[in-house]
Amino acid sequence: MGTLTNGRTTIPYDNWTAPHLNWRKAGRTDLAPILKGCVILAEAPPAKNHPHHASRAGRG
Numbered sequence: 001m002g003t004l005t006n007g008r009t010t011i012p013y014d015n016w017t018a019p020h021l022n023w024r025k026a027g028r029t030d031l032a033p034i035l036k037g038c039v040i041l042a043e044a045p046p047a048k049n050h051p052h053h054a055s056r057a058g059r060g
Contacts, residue, residue: 004040006031018044 002020004013007027015023021042025031029038 002042004031015040015042018042 001012002014002022003010004023004025005011006025006029009031011031013023014020021044023040023042025038025040
């Protein structure tokens with residue numbers, strides 16, 4: 001199980017597309033309902049063998 005925090009409160013939270021991550025959202029937003037028109041972010045581990053992992057797009 002991951003978590004969701006707004007910097008003041010932390011609750012258990014799992015996003016089914018990326019389970020077991022710790023998610024953050026803006027500190028001025030509340031946590032209920034969890035997705036209230038606000039972006040949430042999580043730092044994920046590197047995507048090994050993903051086709052964009054070694055991309056050099058934008059370098060050139």
